[in-house]
Amino acid sequence: MVEDIKMNAFQEVEDYEYIYVELADGSQAKIKKSVLANLIRTEIKESFLQNNTEIIDDCNSLGTYENNGLYWINEDTKNAPPLTDYKLAFLFKLTSPGFYYQLCVEPYTNNRWYRWFSNYWSDWKKI
Structure with a gap:
């Protein structure tokens, strides 16, 4: 059985290729940095200065x-x-x-x- 790692024990990084996320149905997925940047950019245009x-x-x-x-x-x-x-x-x-x-x-x-x-x-x- 794989043991969970506590988040405060994660390695800190300055760059990445993928971010791992949890979907609404509880499954996990990964998002490329470029895709994540576009998602954030879209959200910022609508909700931030x-x-x-x-x-x-x-x-x-x-x-x-x-x-x-x-x-x-x-x-x-x-x-x-x-x-x-x-x-x-x-x-x-x-x-x-x-x-x-x-x-x-x-x-x-x-x-x-x-x-x-x-x-x-x-x-x-x-x-």
């Missing part, structure tokens, strides 16, 4: 952007909060159906604002 390098034109139209994520704004961006350092300000967009939340941060000044959308946009509020 993405770094989008484009500058948005209007904070009110952020709901039309496909991904949640970080978006850059500048002095020409409409409906932005009253920023003092537009060069590095970025906007977090978090969504769920019918609801948007925006958080704007100026990295050098640490000024922060937030607002939300549910039927209409709230005013920007300074944190």
